[in-house]
Amino acid sequence: MPITLYRKAHFNAAHRLFRKDWTDKKNNAVFGKCNNPNYHGHNYELIVGLTGEIDPETGYLIDLKTLKDIIVEEVEQPFDHKNLNLEVEEFKNLNPTVENIAVVIWNKLRKRLESKFEISVTLYETPRNFVTYTGN
Numbered sequence: 136m137p138i139t140l141y142r143k144a145h146f147n148a149a150h151r152l153f154r155k156d157w158t159d160k161k162n163n164a165v166f167g168k169c170n171n172p173n174y175h176g177h178n179y180e181l182i183v184g185l186t187g188e189i190d191p192e193t194g195y196l197i198d199l200k201t202l203k204d205i206i207v208e209e210v211e212q213p214f215d216h217k218n219l220n221l222e223v224e225e226f227k228n229l230n231p232t233v234e235n236i237a238v239v240i241w242n243k244l245r246k247r248l249e250s251k252f253e254i255s256v257t258l259y260e261t262p263r264n265f266v267t268y269t270g271n
């Protein structure tokens with residue numbers, strides 16, 4: 136019987152929503168204050184869900200320490216206290232919207248976790264703005 140295990144994490148990061156190939160006028164019209172050239176920051180809250188079968192020997196889906204370490208390595212270390220546009224390779228040519236950040240995180244975790252697990256990534260950009268990505 137499948138069960139879902141969750142691990143929460145958080146990171147603080149700066150970003151700017153804009154497209155390099157658009158004029159300032161168009162970027163301002165579409166992204167408004169989020170296009171501030173001096174960037175702005177968010178306290179991102181992340182919830183990673185893994186769905187699979189309980190190992191009957193250990194009672195674990197996965198050791199939570201293992202999951203924690205993977206999230207630290209793949210998300211917290213590269214993203215925390217960073218300017219996403221300038222310092223994180225994945226966003227140098229990809230707008231760091233909450234949607235795109237969630238997909239990037241999902242893809243990074245997918246490479247590190249066994250294929251027997253389904254993965255969900257829920258990312259809060261603000262307490263009221265959040266997205267869930269499951270890879271489907």
Ligand SMILES: Nc1nc2c(c(=O)[nH]1)N=C([C@H](O)[C@H](O)COP(=O)(O)OP(=O)(O)OP(=O)(O)O)CN2
Nearest residue numbers: 150152169177231232233234235260261262263264
């Ligand atoms: N589809 C998306 N829309 C927006 C995104 C996004 O990532 N995807 N991001 C932003 C801004 O970066 C930011 O999240 C908006 O900040 P803000 O308006 O301050 O957010 P709140 O909803 O918390 O503020 P209110 O107090 O509710 O106005 C914009 N759009």
Ligand SMILES: [Zn+2]
Nearest residue numbers: 150169175177
């Ligand atoms: Zn923002």
